[in-house]
Amino acid sequence: MIGEPAKAYDPAEVEQRWYAFWVEQGVFRSSLDPDDRRPTYVISMPPPNVTGSLHMGHALIDTIQDVLVRHKRMQGYNVLWQPGVDHAGIATQTVVERQLKREGKTRHDLGREAFLARVWKWKDQSGGRIVEQMKFLGVSADWDRLKFTMDPDMSAAVREAFVRLYEEGLIYRATRLVNWDVEAQTVLSDLEVDNEENVNGELYEFAYPVIDADPAAGSTELVVATTRPETMLGDTAVAVHPDDPRFRHLHGKKLRHPFTGREIPIITDAILVDMNFGTGAVKVTPAHDFNDFQTGKRHGLEELNILAPNGTINENGGEFAGLDRFVARKAVKKRLVELGLERGSKPHLTTLPRSERSGSIVEPLISTQWFVNMVPLAEPALAAVRDGRTTILPEDWIKTYNHFLGNIQDWCISRQLWWGHRIPAFHCKDCGEFVVTRQDSVASCPKCNGARLEQDEDVLDTWFSSALWPFSTLGWPEKTPALERFYPTSDMETGYDILFFWVARMMMMGLHFMGEVPFRRVLLNGLVVDETGEKMSKVKGNSIDPLDLVHGATFETVVGKALPGAPVAEALSKFKKAYPSAAQMGQGFPAYGADAVRLTLASYTPQARRIALSPKRIEGYRHFCNKVFNAVRFALGNVEAVTLDGSPPKEPKLLVNRWILSRLASAVGASTRGIDEFRLDESAGALYHFFWDELCDWYLELTKPVFAAGTAEEIAETKVTLAHSIETALRALHPFIPFVTEELWQRVPRPPSRPRTIALAPYPTPADGRDDPDAERDVNCLMQVIGAARTIRSEHEVHPGAKVPLRLRSEDVARRELLTREARFIATLVKVDGDVVVERPGERPPGYVLSVACDADVLVGLRGLVEGKKELERIDRAVKKVEKDLVSLEKRLADPKFIDKAPPEVVVQVREQRAALERQRARLVEERGLADEL
């Protein structure tokens, strides 16, 4: 290695090689060996959509989980990170239907069977992609156990779960008002509907003529207000408040529907009607509005459906039949004007329900669907968190979880799609009976013996199979060894956005079917957003393919994915607005490497709701990876032949060695603590700080004088300490930056007991270092002194190469001894000419200008090269600051209440601070007098 030209770390060259090595070594495999007594650590990977491609959200959870998993693996756990992919019902079906559309076909042209064959073909083509992408990030999942939610065993689990829930009466079929996606033409669960603010909404008013009105009693028409005028085609009542005097004369009367001539009763309803809103009269459309549906049930109203599944008006809409709902809205308004019934409109803010998938506006519609009765399932899930069988981190989410489960509605699980798990229910054409069964077919109806049975056309909500994931992947309903060993799983780590969709449902199903929580901890991370805090979306053109960061990409390539089909200039401008720090970066992203991207993602605090991705920050962590690379290469030059036994040097004599071992103990302790507490940011931060600021900036520099001119004994001790520290630091960093650490670890001296890969080497503990407060205190003093000397050099513009005479003075004997003993280190780091002189105050000959290492209570003096005037100003500033601080301390100490009420140790502490400041002031004043002589 020595003699090679200096070069930067090149991740591309390294990463593929080591990933292949880990796979080949079977590092990622969990063990089912009955003799394997290691404790288990299990994470079920949130399965990405089979047709999807890796986005930043995946990169985040993959990184976090990989850190958790690698950490535990190194700690000696039998780790299972269970990977899988999800069939993603609507999403996948939509993709394939879009392909068909380009060929001018619909799924109905193909028929169910041929369509499904087509989807499977697409799945086989594109389904492996996201798995391959994860591997670029270093994901160490047990790929041998990869599951797909529509694998035969997964499907069997789904069917079993459905049948059991049905038999227990928890799944039922019912006719209800549901959320209908007119584009995907399927029902949606409440969770799949996003409510969006509609700024263009209007409250439209029109009049219903009263039949047999008595003009003498009052108005002969009833004016209603609506945000959806076309729904008047389905009105079967108009409601007023029973106590509203304006409409008392209309109680019991009827209205004439202006288009169809239908008679519409006027009803009174105190629940539905708010007298002060709108016109005080509410049109009631039981078949297309949730409130009206309830009202209809209360009054026994007719439910008149006016919509076809594709969102057009059906035959009940009379002259408007066949029109799209929005076209019909305009047409209805036009007709109302023509009939003289329009009564005006005003802007009105409402919420628009949108399908999470298709984006189309959801229509409430009456339909017969399958539901899960959730309340009995929710109670155990609430209890499990309440009594701590499962904990949720960050804890803020517990409230949200409780609120959701405490107010849970029944779950509509059927979908009018073809791609998914078909509902295992058969419908008897003769008697209408439903047979729910584990069998693939039913020969005859158990009720009427009829032979004409057909399977329900619908499939299940994708999330139904997901809810079973922690145990279905382990073999349930079979009692497999894997299920036995790995359930309950340990941690469920995922984005908070699927707390309801997925986490809560897994809790319910896990408790129901397994009788035990599916995971011990729920770890929720925030959403990755762009640098300005905006959600990543196709519309905004601000999404980034994580692999473009890993491998590098031109901005043209990046925005081509972010905003497909848009003009490059427009896409670029949107992109640069979203990432101001990238805008200055030239033509594109360099290849940051997987390690840098991972370390960046791990360094964001997980409890933040939003994780604003900053390309500049990735750059910073790439620099860190490079730093690690270079530092280890440098160290290798000094430690090549060292032999290690896996423990820190027994009794290091050199202060610097004692110090670095103490810092090492602290850093690895903080690292494990951070990972255990789901504070990867703190863990990564501690290691980053240790490696760069302490190991590189101080320790490596401090070893130079030893290697250059130390005794053989000192050199030997330092070599071992250095080698040990590096080997340990690499192990500590490995979960975060697996590639570069493996690359270096393989070349670094290491104990013979180590396995073939760092990925299986033990994770460091504080026992790999040695806590040494004395060494820390002493080195802090040296740092202060060296820092003060450097500051003087810099402020007086002494050339960095120039050597200067240095004098240090302290009243404290121990301190003087320390400075004398460690003089060579000070001399090297400050570039001292000749010997470092250590003396008592008052020993100084004229001609020195001194500065003060305040905290160390040491005077630092440089001869000659400094300007007296500048130094005077500097000292004046220092005195000012010290005096200001003193004033505030004096004030506090003068307050009898403070002396009285503050804890004694705080008072002592403040007194010590004052004493120190007073000493400093004395130093500085003495200093000033002497500098003045210049």
Added chain:
RNA sequence: GGGCGGAUAGCUCAGCGGUAGAGCGCUGGCCUUACAAGCCGGACGUCGCAGGUUCGACCCCUGUUCCGCCCACCA
């Protein structure tokens, strides 16, 4: 309408009842034989606003203003 987060250095964010931190950016000096993706210095904050509790508040409480998110059937 409820609920939950956020507001700290130019930017992105940590933090904490006892005299404010990091990265990036800015800035002065260095190509000092590991690293210029670097090294050594430096500047920079009435910790959203107003009250309160406390010997002491960036931190706890109350109110308030912005920003974001979630839940909810207001025509």
